[in-house]
Amino acid sequence: MLSEKQLDILRERRAKVLAGGGEDKIQERHAKGLLSARERLLALFQEDTFQEIATHAKHAGKHFGLADKELPSTASSSAPVSWTAGPSPRSARTSP
Numbered sequence: 001m002l003s004e005k006q007l008d009i010l011r012e013r014r015a016k017v018l019a020g021g022g023e024d025k026i027q028e029r030h031a032k033g034l035l036s037a038r039e040r041l042l043a044l045f046q047e048d049t050f051q052e053i054a055t056h057a058k059h060a061g062k063h064f065g066l067a068d069k070e071l072p073s074t075a076s077s078s079a080p081v082s083w084t085a086g087p088s089p090r091s092a093r094t095s096p
Contacts (some may be wrong), residue, residue, distance in 0.1 A: 013055075014055060016056055018038070020036045020037065021036075022039050058070070
């Protein structure tokens with residue numbers, strides 16, 4: 001069982017991931033008329049139709065200056081419920 005200290009660390013990490021790079025970055029995107037990655041996912045999927053996995057995973061990149069960088073929001077999502085209507089995510093692309 002995890003200690004309260006370990007749980008606090010996990011809560012802090014999750015909050016960092018949910019922040020999506022920080023409020024200033026999100027405001028910059030909004031000023032440009034763009035959504036954050038999380039906002040795009042929430043708009044794409046119906047509520048409770050996908051589950052985020054690997055929220056606390058860390059990247060293993062060592063090239064291109066990534067060795068010392070922390071990228072907290074590299075989680076994945078999976079859609080356990082099949083879609084019944086609407087366009088596929090691929091058809092929403094604007095460029096190849």
